[in-house]
Amino acid sequence: MVTLYWAEDGAFPPGDRGLAYGDGLFETLRVDDRGAYLQAFHLDRITRDAERLRIPVNRAELERALQQALERYADLYRGKNWVLKLTLTRGSGGRGYRPTPELQPNLLISHAAMPPLAPVTGVVADFSRVPLTVNPLFSGIKSLNRIEQVMAASELQDGVFEVLMANAAGHIVEGTRTNLFIETDDGWRTPPPDSLAVMGVMRRFALERLRASGEVVHEAPIMLEDLLASSCRGVYLTNSVLGVVSVRTLAEQDLPVTGRLATICGSTPTTD
Structure with missing residues (x-):
């Protein structure tokens, strides 16, 4: 089971392997009032890549966390586009590079305003x-x-x-x-x-x-x-x-x- 953290709470564990070794994945999603753009594609990729890296995570729990995030931040960006970031790591612990089998993944969720779009003129x-x-x-x-x-x-x-x-x-x-x-x-x-x-x-x-x-x-x-x-x-x-x-x-x-x-x-x- 993944442990969920919200970036604004400032409680992400300092011993996380993502911070120490880049041992994890991330997805950056564009969001509007209708939902997250290409949500299914993002969930496909992070689930597939977690399996490739042998990070034990379930697509359904990632989807639930994503939905929680959309609901949590909806009122902050009503009527606007914004960006949601999911950072999934192997978890905290292990000696040096070597992870231990009992590690539980961490999921850090953050949000930001939408950056300016590129001009259609190129x-x-x-x-x-x-x-x-x-x-x-x-x-x-x-x-x-x-x-x-x-x-x-x-x-x-x-x-x-x-x-x-x-x-x-x-x-x-x-x-x-x-x-x-x-x-x-x-x-x-x-x-x-x-x-x-x-x-x-x-x-x-x-x-x-x-x-x-x-x-x-x-x-x-x-x-x-x-x-x-x-x-x-x-x-x-x-x-x-x-x-x-x-x-x-x-x-x-x-x-x-x-x-x-x-x-x-x-x-x-x-x-x-």
């Missing part, structure tokens, strides 16, 4: 100097181990929305907080799942919408030249809080902006 992006390393055993997991993204995000300058990170093979994989899609003359392309540090829920939603619309989609490596080629019809970043974001300038090169992926995705569902 954003400015650049490339990061920080390489992205993905252990194949943990690819796609939204774990608390995000130091590469932290260091890459420190490169952000005023006016730059995101920096894109490349792996050792030179493939452009994702942003510090976003997944990547490009539209080309041959259809859509997004990096393959095993290359991803984080397999975003908005990425999953966009893939489902593209395929349901009959679009050709390739999950394949993306090189720098693919992004800047004349055959590129658009570069998009996806994020579960911010939705679909068009890139209008990448590394000081102007890109076409049609907003087509946002149009295909349409409105993002809440509790379905």
